[in-house]
Amino acid sequence: MKPKKVLQIVRALDFAAWAHSSQRRKGGAREPYVNHLTEVARLVAQATGGNDEKLIIAALLHDVLEDQSLHVTDEMLLENFGERVAKIVREVTDDKSLPKAERKRLQVLHAPHLSRRARILKIADKAANLNSILQTPPKDWSATRKREYFAWAAEVVAGCRGVNAWIEAVFDERLGLGQF
Numbered sequence: 001m002k003p004k005k006v007l008q009i010v011r012a013l014d015f016a017a018w019a020h021s022s023q024r025r026k027g028g029a030r031e032p033y034v035n036h037l038t039e040v041a042r043l044v045a046q047a048t049g050g051n052d053e054k055l056i057i058a059a060l061l062h063d064v065l066e067d068q069s070l071h072v073t074d075e076m077l078l079e080n081f082g083e084r085v086a087k088i089v090r091e092v093t094d095d096k097s098l099p100k101a102e103r104k105r106l107q108v109l110h111a112p113h114l115s116r117r118a119r120i121l122k123i124a125d126k127a128a129n130l131n132s133i134l135q136t137p138p139k140d141w142s143a144t145r146k147r148e149y150f151a152w153a154a155e156v157v158a159g160c161r162g163v164n165a166w167i168e169a170v171f172d173e174r175l176g177l178g179q180f
């Protein structure tokens, strides 16, 4: 990999760790949020054989716009990481002004219209979330809530399929472990 690409990936990791520094995952282990970002980045890197640094960077930054309390703007992404990365991040960002149920419905609806890269990222994100629920579920989640999350994630991923066999297999394996 070219030195410039390595530098961009490391800058994105540093940016993400800084932006999410006060956040924790909602799972029982309360892992630092950045652990989720590095898992998703690792998954998309493996899925693409390490050949798509823009996608790895977008994976590290994929949640940075959604939480407005982080004060990261689209302009900051554009300026630091360029239009192609900003576009992927935008594609996978929910509109937080909408109620949660509506955001979830829209994710299912929008999935088939995402770019190839955004679909790989979406599947990796959902695979990482399933793993978190399997390994360190939020303490207040009932079996029903876990089942519902798994069913919804499967619906979103159904709209993303046909882009990368490896990441789809990782997702399916985790989905199969969700016997709640």
Ligand code: ZN
Binding pocket: 036, 040, 062, 063, 125
């Ligand atoms: Zn995520």
